[in-house]
Structures are given as C-alpha cells and as structure tokens.
Amino acid sequence: MDILGQSWTIKLKDTIxxxxxxxxxxxxxxxxxxxxxEHIEKYGNNYNLTHIENVFFDKSVVVFNLECCLTERGxxxxxxxxxxxxxxxxxxxxxKNISYVANMANNHFLDLGVVGAxxxxxxxxxxxxGCFGVIDHNLKSFEYKVSLLGAExxxxxxxxxxxxxxxxxxxxxSYKSVHEMGKDVKKLKATAxxxxxxxxxxxxxxRYTDSVSRNRARALIDAGADCIICHHTHVIQGIEIYKxxxxxxxxxxxxxxxxxxxxxxxxYSLGLELITQNKEITEIKLIPFFINEQLQVEYLEGxxxxxxxxxxxYLSSFFNNSFYSKxxxxxxxxxxxxxxxxxxxxxxxxxxxxxxxxxxxxxxIVKVFNR
Numbered sequence: 001m002d003i004l005g006q007s008w009t010i011k012l013k014d015t016i017x018x019x020x021x022x023x024x025x026x027x028x029x030x031x032x033x034x035x036x037x038e039h040i041e042k043y044g045n046n047y048n049l050t051h052i053e054n055v056f057f058d059k060s061v062v063v064f065n066l067e068c069c070l071t072e073r074g075x076x077x078x079x080x081x082x083x084x085x086x087x088x089x090x091x092x093x094x095x096k097n098i099s100y101v102a103n104m105a106n107n108h109f110l111d112l113g114v115v116g117a118x119x120x121x122x123x124x125x126x127x128x129x130g131c132f133g134v135i136d137h138n139l140k141s142f143e144y145k146v147s148l149l150g151a152e153x154x155x156x157x158x159x160x161x162x163x164x165x166x167x168x169x170x171x172x173x174s175y176k177s178v179h180e181m182g183k184d185v186k187k188l189k190a191t192a193x194x195x196x197x198x199x200x201x202x203x204x205x206x207r208y209t210d211s212v213s214r215n216r217a218r219a220l221i222d223a224g225a226d227c228i229i230c231h232h233t234h235v236i237q238g239i240e241i242y243k244x245x246x247x248x249x250x251x252x253x254x255x256x257x258x259x260x261x262x263x264x265x266x267x268y269s270l271g272l273e274l275i276t277q278n279k280e281i282t283e284i285k286l287i288p289f290f291i292n293e294q295l296q297v298e299y300l301e302g303x304x305x306x307x308x309x310x311x312x313x314y315l316s317s318f319f320n321n322s323f324y325s326k327x328x329x330x331x332x333x334x335x336x337x338x339x340x341x342x343x344x345x346x347x348x349x350x351x352x353x354x355x356x357x358x359x360x361x362x363x364x365i366v367k368v369f370n371r
Contacts, residue, residue, distance in 0.1 A: 002313040003239050004286065010239075010246055013282040015275075022148040022276045025055065026196075026229050027064040028254035028269035028289075031108070032090035035257030039295050045092040048255055051298045055271060055287060056095045061146050063155065065198065065231045066102040066109075066131075067256065071119035074112030078163060079351045081343065084108040085116075088123035093255075101144050105133025105157035105174045106200045106231065110165060117171045133157030133198065135172040142174055143188060151279045154192035156184065159200035160216065161232045178216050182223035189224035193279040197225045202233040202250055203336045205263055207315055209237050209249045210332035214319075217247045226281060229272065234258060235265045236308070238315035246284060248272065254289060255297055267291045268300065268308060 003010065015021070032040070039047055056062055068084035070091070076083055094100060102124050110117055117134075121141060124131045132144035132155050146153040158181055162173040176184070181197075189195045197220050201213045217228045221242050228247040230237070237250030252269030260267040271287035288300035288308055300308060318328040347356045 003241065003316040004309055004313055006309070008286040008288070008309070010241070010284045010286070011282075012244070012246070012284070013277075013280050015277055015282050019277050020149040021282075022060040022151065023058070024146070024148075024153070024274045024276070025059045025062045026251070026272040026274065027062065028251045028271075029067045029106075029231055029234060029256050030064050030254050031067040031084045031256040032070065032086035032093065033068040033084040033257070036255060036295055037086045037090060040090050040093060045090075048093050048296055049095070051296055052289065053095050056098050059098065059273075060148055061099045061101060062094075063101045063103065063198075064254065065106060065200070066104060066120070066124070067106050067231075068108055069110075069112045069116040069120050070123040071112055071116040073119060074114075074116030076111065077113045077165075079347060079355055080111065080163070081346055081350075082108075083111045085112060088119070088126065091123060091127045091129070099130075100127075101130040101132065101146070101155060103133050103155075103157045103198050103231075104131050104141070105159040105162070105198060107159060107162045107173075109134070109159075109173050110163060114165070114170050117173075121171075133159065133174045135174055137170055145192070148276060151193040151276055152191075153194045153196065153276070154188050155196055155198070156188060157198035157200070159232075160213075161200050161202070178219050181216075182219055185220050185223035185225050194226045194276065194281065195224060196227045196229065196274075199228060199230045200232045201230055202237065203332045204232065204339060205234055205266065206332050206335040207235055207237060207265065207311075208318070208328045208332040208335070209315075210336065211325075211329040213249065214240075214247075214325075217249070218242055221245045221247065227274065227284075235263075236268055236270055236312060236315075238318060239312065240316065240319045246281075253291060255291065255295070257295060260291065260293075 070088045130144045134141040144155045158174050162175045164175040230249050233250035236252040240247045254269045258266045267290050269289045273285040275283045290300045318324045
C-alpha cells in the first residue's frame with residue numbers, strides 16, 4: 001500500500017471536532033548564502049518567497065533548518081570545500097508576524113568557528129526567532145519548547161553529519177552517540193506531550209536511505225520520539241511509519257543555491273504541516289515545493305507533482321521488505337563512496353596530502369565514537 005495518496009496526507013488519528021487543532025510547519029534546508037544572498041541583495045527581502053508567502057500564514061509555528069552562518073566575522077577552521085555565509089538581515093526574507101524556530105544542528109553552523117556560530121544565534125534571537133540543536137554553556141539552545149493549545153511540544157536536534165569543535169569549545173553543534181540521544185529523548189519526553197527530533201544525517205544527494213540513518217531514527221522512536229524529520233541529503237528520500245510514528249528520511253532543499261541542472265532532484269522539497277490535537281499528531285499534510293531558476297520557491301504542480309508522488313511512494317516501499325531494504329542500503333553506500341572519493345581528490349588538489357590525511361583521520365575517529 002502506498003504511503004501517500006493524491007491528498008498528500010498521512011492520517012494517523014481521527015480528529016475530534018469539538019477540540020482545537022494546532023498546525024506546525026516544518027521546512028527543508030535554507031541557506032541564506034551564495035546565490036540566494038546575491039538575489040536578496042539585488043531584488044530585496046520579498047523576492048525569494050513571494051510565490052508561497054501564504055503557506056506561512058495561520059501556522060502555530062514554522063520550523064526550518066538554517067544551513068548557514070549569519071556573520072561578518074570569523075574564519076574557516078577546517079578545509080571544507082563549501083562555506084555557507086550570509087548576513088543577519090537576510091532573515092527578513094521570511095514574512096513577518098509569524099513564530100519561527102531555527103534548527104542549528106547541521107554541518108554548516110560552525111563553518112566560521114565559535115564567533116560565527118555566536119553571531120548566528122544572536123541574529124536569530126534579534127529577529128524574535130527561537131533556535132535549537134546547539135550545545136552552549138551560556139544559552140539554553142539545545143531544546144526549544146512550543147506551547148500549543150492543549151499540548152507542550154519539545155523540539156530537539158542532532159547532527160551526525162556535523163563537523164564539531166572540541167568539547168571544550170564555548171559553543172558547539174549538537175553531536176552525540178545514539179545511546180546519548182536516546183537518553184535525552186527519554187528524559188525530555190517526560191516533560192513534553194510531544195517530542196519531535198530533527199536529524200542531520202544520511203548520504204548527500206542520494207535518494208536512498210543508508211542503514212545507519214534508518215537504525216538511528218528507529219532507535220529514537222523506540223526511546224519515545226513522536227516524529228523524526230531528517231535533513232542533510234539535499235534531496236527527498238522515503239517515508240516510513242514505524243510503530244505508528246512517522247520518519248521522514250529527507251525532505252530536501254527549501255531555499256538554497258545548488259546546481260539543480262547537474263542534480264535536478266535538489267530543487268525539490270517537502271513542507272510538513274503537522275496537525276496536532278489532544279496531545280497527539282493526528283495527521284501530516286505534505287506540501288511539495290521547488291526552487292525555480294531565479295532562486296524563488298514555488299508550489300509544485302501538474303505532472304511534476306504527480307511524478308514526485310510516485311517517486312516518494314517508490315522510495316518508501318523499500319522499507320517494507322528486508323531484501324529491498326538491503327538493496328537500498330547498498331545503493332546508498334555506493335553513493336557515499338563515490339562522493340567521498342571525489343571530495344578527497346578535490347581536497348588533495350587544494351590543500352595537499354598531509355591536510356587531507358589529518359582531516360579525514362580526525363573525522364573518522366569522531367564518527368566511530370558517535371555511531
């Protein structure tokens with residue numbers, strides 16, 4: 001049975017007409033940097049989201065993954081091939097008078113070190129937004145609580161794909177082992193009616209879900225999470241209902257500058273409207289978007305929308321059979337090897353053999369202890 005029908009809705013519970021409903025909107029990757037930043041400077045704050053502004057209205061809260069630093073200070077502390085840097089005022093692209101929360105648990109939050117990360121949090125707070133997914137000795141920014149009608153919702157996030165600083169750093173991205181994540185979930189669920197976890201994980205630009213990512217997401221559902229929403233792949237992956245809870249393994253790019261001609265699937269994303277009632281998620285409405293050639297977000301319609309529906313159902317069907325799941329894992333691992341070999345070659349050309357060796361050795365050690 002397909003996970004999505006023509007209504008693009010996942011129905012989980014029957015609604016009770018006399019009780020109030022809340023609707024939280026979750027969006028994909030947003031990077032207010034590079035080409036997006038250039039368009040904001042050239043055309044103004046109302047340019048990039050002008051076609052879909054109404055999606056923000058009447059929402060209890062809007063949550064997005066901020067895949068960039070917002071700072072004019074700091075410097076790169078590792079030889080990353082891509083740095084995502086923008087300005088605080090670029091947050092004005094969002095329509096006003098809406099409650100926003102930014103997820104910082106990703107592999108670009110620390111691109112410009114501690115001061116860049118601190119400036120990014122300050123920018124978000126100065127715009128009246130909340131944030132979560134950060135380990136900070138001075139600010140309570142790991143968890144964000146949303147008070148809805150009849151429900152307390154806890155938002156937490158982790159970035160297994162992150163490039164964390166040392167543990168002694170004043171600020172860091174949320175990066176923990178699965179065991180530690182599970183302990184957090186059990187503890188925080190005790191004080192929340194609903195707990196939603198964002199995971200920055202998976203193989204970039206790959207439509208298939210790797211086994212490590214799937215096992216991690218399932219483990220957090222086992223620990224008590226009510227929904228898992230994943231970022232980092234930059235493409236839409238499959239959807240799984242596990243023990244009555246929904247796992248979105250990749251919801252794509254909402255607003256970002258990526259070569260969509262070379263990688264066409266990177267221009268699509270899913271908005272997730274979680275409807276809650278009586279301290280439960282009753283249904284999740286999926287809203288398909290795409291980024292046009294002018295770096296504006298639009299609603300996906302027509303044949304492209306129908307084709308994406310078929311793709312999501314196909315990718316989701318892999319989770320229903322152990323044999324097909326193994327094929328799914330193999331395809332994801334093959335893409336991982338291809339991407340990392342390309343990354344090693346490019347870094348070698350830029351920085352030399354010793355820099356490449358040091359970088360990947362340190363990253364491998366961190367990965368081993370946080371599986």
